[in-house]
Amino acid sequence: MPGWFRRTSTVCWWPNGGYAMAAMRHAHEYGSTAAQRARVVVDQRLNALGVVPGVDAGLTVEDVLASSLVCDPFHSLEIVRPVTGAAAFVVAGAPGRHPRVRVAGAGERTDHAGIAQARSLSTSNIVHTAVAAFTQAGIRPAGIDVLEVYDCYTITVLPALEDAGFCAKGSVGPFVAEHDLTWCGDLPVNTNGGQLNTGQAGYAGGATHLVQAVRQLRGTAAHQVPDCATAFVHGNGGTLTHECSLVLTREDA
Amino acid sequence: MTDTPQRPAPRPAGSAEPYWDAASEDRITVPYCGECGHIAQYGQPFCEVCLAAPVCWRQVPGTGRIHSFTVVRRSRDPFFAGRVPYVVAIVELDAGVRLLTGIVGADPGDVRIDMPVRVCFEKTGSGPVPLFEPATG
Numbered sequence: 001m002p003g004w005f006r007r008t009s010t011v012c013w014w015p016n017g018g019y020a021m022a023a024m025r026h027a028h029e030y031g032s033t034a035a036q037r038a039r040v041v042v043d044q045r046l047n048a049l050g051v052v053p054g055v056d057a058g059l060t061v062e063d064v065l066a067s068s069l070v071c072d073p074f075h076s077l078e079i080v081r082p083v084t085g086a087a088a089f090v091v092a093g094a095p096g097r098h099p100r101v102r103v104a105g106a107g108e109r110t111d112h113a114g115i116a117q118a119r120s121l122s123t124s125n126i127v128h129t130a131v132a133a134f135t136q137a138g139i140r141p142a143g144i145d146v147l148e149v150y151d152c153y154t155i156t157v158l159p160a161l162e163d164a165g166f167c168a169k170g171s172v173g174p175f176v177a178e179h180d181l182t183w184c185g186d187l188p189v190n191t192n193g194g195q196l197n198t199g200q201a202g203y204a205g206g207a208t209h210l211v212q213a214v215r216q217l218r219g220t221a222a223h224q225v226p227d228c229a230t231a232f233v234h235g236n237g238g239t240l241t242h243e244c245s246l247v248l249t250r251e252d253a
Numbered sequence: 254m255t256d257t258p259q260r261p262a263p264r265p266a267g268s269a270e271p272y273w274d275a276a277s278e279d280r281i282t283v284p285y286c287g288e289c290g291h292i293a294q295y296g297q298p299f300c301e302v303c304l305a306a307p308v309c310w311r312q313v314p315g316t317g318r319i320h321s322f323t324v325v326r327r328s329r330d331p332f333f334a335g336r337v338p339y340v341v342a343i344v345e346l347d348a349g350v351r352l353l354t355g356i357v358g359a360d361p362g363d364v365r366i367d368m369p370v371r372v373c374f375e376k377t378g379s380g381p382v383p384l385f386e387p388a389t390g
Binding site for chain 1: 294295296297320321322323324325326327341342343351352353361366
């Protein structure tokens with residue numbers, strides 16, 4: 001019953017508010033800041049530069065913080081914009097013309113229906129889905145070359161890095177400040193700019209992360225991560241309700 | 254005289270009707286398991302402890318704390334557009350159940366996580382709507 005309260009007259013808040021309250025809670029428990037969240041948009045903007053039509057200028061953390069507050073603590077540049085578009089991939093058993101990418105591990109979990117019923121606003125069920133995917137693949141987070149992580153808001157990326165095991169719980173703020181999340185950095189995240197820079201094409205938004213991971217593993221991405229052999233892909237639906245993690249590998253890896 | 258935008262009327266799903274019936278009498282109720290007595294989260298079709306299906310309802314004090322909140326600064330809804338900036342919150346009742354609600358009677362800039370709050374009922378054309386305000390004294 002996802003609309004149990006939303007359909008009522010109590011508040012008018014969806015969907016910005018749910019993620020905003022998750023960001024508020026993460027900041028309360030772990031001290032993550034707006035500037036740290038802004039790093040996600042800024043680094044991904046560099047990934048989009050020269051690749052995404054209409055994206056012709058970089059962003060600074062100051063630009064993000066100067067954009068208008070929409071739903072505290074979110075500034076407008078931390079929120080995905082709706083666009084029209086599509087994404088597709090083919091799952092096949094037999095070899096095709098293209099280099100093959102293998103689904104090496106997968107994990108999926110559905111929890112609460114409404115965000116008020118979430119067990120935690122600051123720790124997602126990625127702790128379960130990522131462990132399942134990594135275990136099945138026999139790969140650790142340190143062995144991942146590229147991350148394509150659902151980014152309808154800045155806050156979905158930060159706890160995802162913690163909950164999938166790329167850094168310790170509560171440490172993602174300093175972590176993103178110390179690491180380079182661009183396609184040429186030490187932890188490439190959302191190498192096509194992510195949805196925050198390309199827009200969210202409805203339900204196709206999640207699939208864009210998978211398509212980008214496949215391109216990276218085939219070596220055909222516009223901003224190609226050198227010698228990319230492993231990818232972590234994560235999708236989120238509802239309001240941190242449905243979580244799905246994949247570990248993909250290059251066939252020859 | 255122009256029409257003033259009205260708060261959208263509650264449209265409770267079937268399982269939520271006891272909650273809204275109680276709210277119409279200025280009471281806050283929580284669901285609990287008729288078999289083992291475990292207090293459930295709102296909207297659960299069965300007990301997460303014993304898996305029994307019967308959901309009963311019990312009145313609880315309308316007191317709790319803000320678990321998290323946001324300040325909404327833009328709205329396309331005619332009624333809520335007239336109320337920006339307003340506070341939306343998840344309140345954890347002292348009974349242990351969290352619900353989505355609004356915070357009134359406070360400057361949005363003064364609202365904090367863990368702030369003690371108590372229920373208040375805003376009278377509307379379609380009945381009382383449970384909101385929360387800072388608990389003082």
